[in-house]
Amino acid sequence: MSNQDSVQLDVQESHVVMGNGKVKVTISKPDGFVTGISYQGVDNLLETHNEDFNRGYWDLVWSDEGTPGTTGKSERIKGTSFEVVVENEELVEISFSRKWDSSLQDSIAPINVDKRFIMRKDVTGFYSYAIFEHLAEWPAFNLPQTRIVYKLRKDKFKYMAIADNRQRKMPLPEDRLGKRGRPLAYPEAVLLVHPVEDEFKGEVDDKYEYSSENKDLKVHGWISHNLDLGCWQIIPSNEFRSGGLSKQNLTSHVGPISLAMFLSAHYAGEDMVMKVKAGDSWKKVFGPVFTYLNCLPDKTSDPLSLWQDAKNQMLTEVQSWPYDFPASEDFPVSDKRGCISGRLLVCDKFLSDDFLPANGAFVGLAPPGEVGSWQLESKGYQFWTEADSDGYFAINDIREGEYNLNGYVTGWIGDYQYEQLINITAGCDIDVGNIVYEPPRDGPTVWEIGIPDRSAAEFFVPDPNPKYINKLYIGHPDRFRQYGLWERYTELYPKEDLVFTIGVSDYKKDWFFAHVTRKMGDDTYQKTTWQIKFKLENVQKSCTYKIRIALATANVAELQVRMNDDDTEKTTPIFTTGVIGHDNAIARHGIHGIYRLYNVDVPSEKLVEGDNTLFLTQTMTTTGAFNGLMYDYIRLEGPPLDSYSH
Template sequence: MKNLSFKTKLKKHVSFGLLVVLAAAGSLLSLAFTSGGHKVSADAKVTLTEDAETYTMDNGIVKVRVSKVSGNLVSFRYKDMEMFERAPAPEMVVEAKGDGPANNPNWKAPVITGVSNGYWSHDVVGVKGSAPAMPSVTIDPAKNGGEMAEVSTKANSMGRKMGTGPGTTKDGDLTVDIEIRYTLLRGASGVYTYCTFNHPAEYPLGIFGEARYCAKLAPFFDWVSIDKEVNHEYKKTTFVGDKYVYTTNPTLNRAWGWSSTEKKVGLFFINPSMEYISGGPTKFELTGHLNTDANAAPCVLNYWRSSHYGAAEANIATGEEWHKTIGPFFIYANAGDGPDAIYADARAQAVKEAAKWPFNWVNGVDYPKAKDRSTVKGQLIVKDVKKITDFQNFEVGLTHGDYISARANPEPKIITNWQRDAKYYQFWVKGNADGTFTIPNVREGKYVLYAFTNNVLGEYMKSDIVVEKGKPLNLGKLEWTPVRKGRQVWDIGIPNRNASEFRGGDQRRDPAISLKYPQLFPNDVTYVVGKSDYSKDWFYQHIPHNTDPNARVVPFSGVQGAPGNATPYTIQFDMPSAPTGKAYLRFAICGTGARSADVEINGQPAGKLQNLLTDGLITRHGESGLWYEREVDFDASLMKKGTNILKITMPAGPVNNGLVYDYIRLELAD
């Protein structure tokens, strides 16, 4: 039997044909009204009922149940099917068995427990038995003709640490007030959820750990869809790789989740906006996998702060007043003729949700209305020796400026930039080919404007951008003169913040790709400027050369085995004459597992690539981690007329300890 490549296994059954999409549209229209005898109605009014432990909201399409104790979504029913791994029976009514308070009498010993459902990692429980959450109805459908319902569970810290869900500790994560809300609209095939954090000035230092929303789904979900590459069957019996194979760029993929080939239904998370998500438009994140326990429940995740790919920080200093609202995002249920049709519909729904942002029904939390937000526009003009008239993958964003992240020990000082920031809101858009851009729905505040585009090394920055409440801002024409230390001698790759153009870059989801380097390049990389092709002759991971035949891939840990040999990447180039002055070897790096690399020219030491920012990209199969620049400058007289040999050597060590280059350029100031 023919052995399939890892990429082929992942892409098996993937199809995005127009016929499938059209078929999905027709089937979804009919299934919105009836399926298997179960009647659903987009015209039904929203109802809200409650018992001692839960609120139940129903709009005739979906029926959801929210815990007053924890803020968890303990049941999600669609087409009369429970979508979560475990949930209370729909007919179950929980009686009060505690002494109080009246709105949450069972808080000390709830009947409904566990997290085999939908939950925020930072729940409202706090240290067990310390204090009850405060549940309430924030939108009563009886008062709006059944148009919508919203329920809230809230907890004030009162000196205790909050957040005891999975990923945190039983003693709580940090001192912060938390409010979790769920909102059900008439005619909506899903429920919205959002969480607001509040840190008053009198609270102590708070440092967020892993922060996300997770839903553990019913076992009939057997098809994962997180982007166009990863859209395939995924069961315990067809497991491929580890969970980091299932990372993607959430900015480019606003809808992700699971579907069932048997039941022909799906459940997806949809981010209508990315303003509350960390890391900007290049951040990759874990979005779905099989749970790592024995049950292996299908999981779908929405991370707003994680430790993945360089991590993100949301650290609030002692005495600092801070608040942030995560969401609302949409938990969407749908149906169709098959996984492709279901996923196509979810992606279409994501476009619709984005068009509604900001939602007009959010009140009482840190969430400005549309009239109080602003539109910021302008045009970037690149002034460079290489003329840029057609901007490609042009990203523009308004973010908080670089800052020193709060810590218990102030030394060493940690500078946090937009790539690692989860504390503040960010507003990014993809600009136009002519350099113009329009950033909508910006909150009032003071920002730094950042921009970058393919084929230009570096990023544009303009500070002190003041956005006023409800007032549009036109920044006009902004000139960007990219940094050049001298004339360009040669370059390798494309400055595009990833390594997709290099050999193996399209196979990054294969956990064993690092072990294939010795087979592809038994004598290591030799790149001849002007002759070699970086898509064939330059491997995207510069890693120690494995010689251990027993080396293997261990989930979550990457390649395990004997240390690999030092790996030289050799670059051969010609000079028309012996140069003088100073040479600058400039690196754009987009993935780091190494601490340093050595540079030599014509057999002489030229310097060391150091002060590197590790991000776990190689271990966790990422496409882009933390992007940054480094350079090695040396006396140009080390070069000569004719053929020159430059070597960049990765020291011997664990195979995961390497670098992923975005772009390399040699410049000469003579």
């Protein structure tokens, strides 16, 4: 008999049990649903009142080719075949797979899925990953979402932690239902009217208030104060998540529910939906991710120390990436991967004659595409890092393949893309040396509003309506995560719209964070026109000035730009974006979605010496409160310097 700390596998008729003396995990067979997690003498950490298929599972949302929007058919991925891949005293890896064929058309997504679970010796938890594959001869389809879901025991897990400053005791799921909760502007947001525990009365519960950017989303989970236990999702790499480091995903929310999100269109919209065309062969490995369990060493310890321990474990997992233990050949180990390094510099002749280091730039490899297309890319793998203060960067353990090298840096608008494709091969170590980003600029800055950082967080974010608060975000740096802030615009500007005067107004106090519609008394909404007033001492004749408008997000919005023409009904704008965006960041407290940069020519005939007004009109009102956009940064540039000599 092997010792009790070695990994054991017990295969039974309808389920399998993996155990290592610390943790025991029960999985239905051949479905591959996690039905039980037992730890520290607690029989099951998952919600036993739920059916077996509704406790721990992989799911996806898919739709037929050409289907608009970000929804579709929801499918809990159900295995039809079980296999023991590896079984020894050190490690067990098991597979629950399902194959697609034409007889299944329209009933399940046209992909093969192989879900894997791994248990290792002396490790307090278990790993899961999946291999998705679509063959070229199969039907085209869309894949808006895939993820892992764990539903923990609601009587035990009441404290949620997603960051050092984002953790709290949470309401119960029944607080959202019936007479206990009142749905607000959309179903996810509920006002807790008669919660089971009085302390939550008058709060808003909304899972989107707990979204997080990929770069910050490496560990999150739940603490049980009465069991002195923690259950955590650790996501050690971003390589299999779409949309780069700033893409926002859901984390944990009332349930208690703990998610590992891989693909989603949240904060991006339909453009983010993965579309696999007929004739495309596609394969991707999602994960592995680690479900980590911890407990207090003794009763005198602070339960919140479980969060600190989970963070330490996350660092261990990140340093171990790519793992060397998954059995699938589709998951390459470190020596089958390559590296790249270099230094990103910025050349902006109007700020400095020298090349400036791209301090803290985000630099990444993504599948080939247009400049900035990595934001919406979801089929392949992406590898990102943050440059140091001198612009030096290194990205290690990159899967083999062809990539674009991309970058962006706070303080400068636009996106950098290296002119050549990067070909990564096993063991390669590419040094691109000094590479230079020249951000868009024609002339000197006349005036600017905001900070070019792809976010609206620096602008005026109002206090929430006292009727709709989440106590976590009172006095919090993420104050934009409160519900209903879009409604404050109408209260601040009931009749006249925002007017910002260059040299007098302060964008931190006077520039509302979101350019939204105005709500009228009869539940209709009207378009809004913001004004930027500025003085010009002299206007260079027969020249072109330039307005740079960087948007942090847009949701079914149209921005029209006029200069010194205040009659929006009768005058043609000098520029319009057309209808853009389905980011939903306004409703989802996101402060940014997809970054968009517009460069608007202003003929000098449109400008006058003395007082000028730039009019910015958001014309769309079809979705009411949520038509709108957030600015990242606006700049007026004078004509190019060489035009002054004409």
